[in-house]
Amino acid sequence: MVKAEEILKHYWGYDSFRTPQKEIINSVLAASDTFGLMPTGGGKSICFQVPAMMKEGICLVISPLIALMKDQIENLAKREIKAIALTGGISVDETITLLDNCLYGNYKFLYLSPERLEQDWVFEKIKNLPLNLIAIDEAHCVSQWGHDFRPSYLKIGNLKRFFPCVPFLALTASATAQVKQDILEQLKLEKPTIFQKSFARDNIAYIVTETEDKLHKIEQIVKKNKESSIIYVRNRKTCYALFNQLEQLGINSTFYHGGLSVKEKSKNMSLWMAEKAQVMVATNAFGMGIDKANVKSVIHIQLPENIENYYQETGRAGRNGEKAYAVLLVGPTDVATAKSQFIYSLPDKEFLKLVFVKLCNYFQIAYGEGMNAQFPFNLNDFCSHYTFPITKTYVALQFLDRQGIIRFTQEYSEKVTLQFSIESKEVIRYISLNPTEEQIIVSFLRTYPGIYDYPTAVNLSLIARKSNRPVEEVETVLMRLKEKNIVDFTAKTNDATVTFNEVREDDRTINRVSKYLEKQNDLKKEQIASVFDYVTNHDSCKSRFILNYFGEKNTSNCGICSYCIAKKEKSSNLPQLGQLILQYVSEKPLSSRELEIIIDCKEQELIFALQELLDEEKIILLPNNKYTKA
Template sequence: MIKAEEILKKYWGFDEFRTPQKEIINAVLSGSDSFGLMPTGGGKSICFQVPALMKDGIGLVISPLIALMKDQVENLSKRDIKALALTGGISSDETITLLDNCLFGNYKFLYLSPERLEQDWVLEKIKNLPLNLIAIDEAHCVSQWGHDFRPSYLKINRLKEFFPNVPFLAVTASATQRVKKDIIEQLKLEKPAVFQKSFARENIAYMVIETEDKLHKIEQILKKNPESSIIYVRNRKSCFDVSNQLQQLGFKATFYHGGLAMKEKAKNMDSWMNEKVQVMVATNAFGMGIDKANVKTIIHIQLPENIENYYQEAGRAGRNGEKSYAALLVGPSDVIAARGQFIAGLPDKEFLKIVYIKLCNYFQIAYGEGINEQFPFNLNHFCSHYNFPIIKTYSGLQFLDRQGIISFTQEYSEKINLQFIIESKEVIRYISLNPSEEEIILAFLRTYPGIYEYQTAVNLSLVARKSNNSEEQVEQVLNRLKEKGIVDYIAKNNDAMITFNEVREDERTINRVSKYLEKQNDLKKEQIEDVFQYVSNHEICKSRFILEYFGEKNTTNCGICSYCISKKEKNNNSNQLSQLILNKISEKPYSSRELEKIMDCKEQELIFALQELLDEEKIIILPNNKYTKA
């Protein structure tokens, strides 16, 4: 068998593994179930990709994140490793074709969402695949105590029945002790080898900075640290606004969010990755699969909704091992605003039911119908139409997505409605004169049989795949056909896609998942309270707070966070004040009130310094309550 290091060198160009990658790989190769808790940037994907490449057969990777699946498949393809992903919006026929390709096409990886395993016919197809490994990515989703729990993850353990000798590997970047225990139990891992890397990032200085003028503070931070930076903001509008403000201040900045067109995303990402701009202003849609080693500073302008997310986002700094900063800027009203956003914005069962029913009505889905139907979606328009609060509605749609009732994909999309407006014989004549366009035109005609009769919603990426062309080439052909009066097509921009994963059953659907809603709401309240503690607790090192949150014991102060620095400054100030007191009372005795006026310091600081000097027996109190040197 080829060695793990040879695979690593051949495909990734590295000579050695990071701890505990090699140990996890060895456990998988020995056939053992394994659990890997590795902080962000620790290289989790290599832990399942390398052993799957070393063995005959296919590695099955279960992941809840479409963007992450696409990113990993793309990265594997760049390395000439055959991989495919079953994402939402793919028809049953195409899914069957892809799974057949997986069996007979020499593929090494199959990525799919946990919801796919709930489809019996998909499971039947997977049962026939020669799997060598089953990897569960983002495994915290298995636990009801995890920050992104999905009930569909609970059914992954069904694969144990069909693949009793195939090792399971569960990996996550953030899990408390309670979540870790729950993952192992829910997945039915058998005597798993557990690998847990410390959450400590010794080179990251966690800074909580209280400020009334956040833009001015950002300007100070970026001037002091002119290297690559990420600024995380809450919404898409803030992305543009903050990026624009920074440009006006003379910084090179760009922005990124889920609503950008793919070309603009790629352009902005390229500018930042290749050092053409210093600052990327982004929502939390940015970061999946990003491996930029020299990020010096991460700045959060608003409070995160939980410590897990904050740790992952802050952890994108300093992957080169050099000192870096994770600054959380806190304004006077931020805690009140966060309560309003995260707690008041939690949907209850009644609101969730109304949103679901109105969503079905919005797309004219009849009771008992709708499964696998997909629609472009604009959240603002939907909320405006029904007078719904945006944050609460967004939370409700996210919950329905996690339950697998819908797939709520927050990606920019172009809905294209297409119709051929000349007779079929004229289209055939055009094809004979333009043979280079034949495959694309025939792909449209074969995929959408009603395309002569009426405007038909078409999927460009599907046509591109079927005709072995790029989406750009398909668009070029469409534009030429439109110019020549052969087709009529309309493109509409949307900021999301909604796919209905089951038939509409209104109350029955919501009643089934409402038990999870209450538990998740309680968990979210707990988590935001922990965030409030993180920013308001002035009695503990910020790094220790995070480590203890994740269950690590015997921690020590980091020495570089905002708490540790303030403590050093206090000690320095205290030492200076003590020396000034000693110098003054060597001339003559003074009372504390007299010293307070002379030293021009706060009463508490003076009392603390006098107490220390008394404890050290450097001064004494005279009968007249004045201090003098001992």
């Protein structure tokens, strides 16, 4: 058998594995069920891709993330490795063809969304495949205690009956001790070999900074540390606003969110990867498959939803092993805002049902119908139509997605509807006078036969491929045809796609999943409470707090986080600093930034002194975020 290192070198260009990649691969090759808890950036995909390439047969990869599947398939294709993805929204006929290709087409990887295992006929097809490994990515989704539980993951354990000799490999980047135990039980792993890499990132300084002026703080950080940075924001509006503010400050930046087109995402990503933009301002849509070693700072300007996501996002810093910073900027109203976003927006059963029913009505899906129906979707339009609160509706749609009822994919799309407004003989005459446009126009006519008779939804990317022309040229030709009144066309932008994975059954559908809703709501409340504890606790090391959260006990202080720094800097001059603060705020109310400038002290010293004075009730914080003498 060819060696694992030879496969790694030949296809991926690396000379050696990271710990514990080689150990996991050896366990899989020994046909042992294996569990790998590897923090973000640990190279989980290599753990199943390398052994699968060493053995005859196909590796089945179960993953809930469509974007991740597409990313991995594209990367495998670049290495001339054949892989197929079976996601939601693919017709039955196409699914059968894809599965037949797996059987006879020399494919090495079949990527599958967990909802597909709930379809009996798909399950039957998979039973006939020559599987050499079953890899479960994002394995925390199998646990009801995980932050992204999906009931469809519970079906995975059934594969054990049909593939008793095929090893299972469960991988996740974030799991508490309770979640880990639940994964092992739910997947029915037999005497699994367990590999758990410590969550400790010794080179990352976890900094929690209380500030009233986040933009000023960001400017200080990125100008001091000139290497690449990521700034995570909550939504697209903030993404654009912060990007523009940074550009005005002379900080070379770019941005990334789920509403961008594929072309825009690729362009902005390239700018950042090539060091042409120092800062990437992004929503949590950014990060999948990103492996940039020299990220110096990951900054969050709003509170994260849970410690799991925060740890994953901050883990994109310092992968070169050099010191890096994970900075969380906290304003006076951030806790209240987070409660509104993450607690008060949790849907109950009645609202969940209302959203589902209205969603079906919105797309005119009759009772008992809708299986595999797919629609472009704009969340704002939907919420405006039914006067629904946007955040609460978004959370409800996410829950329906996790339960496998719908597939809610947040990707930019542009729906173009086209109709020729002149007779066919006039179109032929136009082509003869404009031969450079012939290939594009003929591609439209051949692909969409009814385009003369009624407005027809067209796919510009498909036309570009068929005519062997860039999409930009297709768009230019369309604009020219419209200006000359040869065609009528409209373009509507959508920020998501909704696919119905099952028929509409209203009460029966919602009653089936509502038992999970209450449990998930309780879990989310516990998780955000841990985030509040993380930012408000001034008595423990931040790195140690995170390690304890993930079940690592008997840890020591890191020495580089905001708590450890403040502890070091708490010196004999603290009483003098307190006296200075009292002197200045007695004259007039001042903000922490104003005090920092007047006194010319270190920020962490100032924060510590202010906290001491607040605890001793010598000063008070006014509604305008300024301090005054009590």
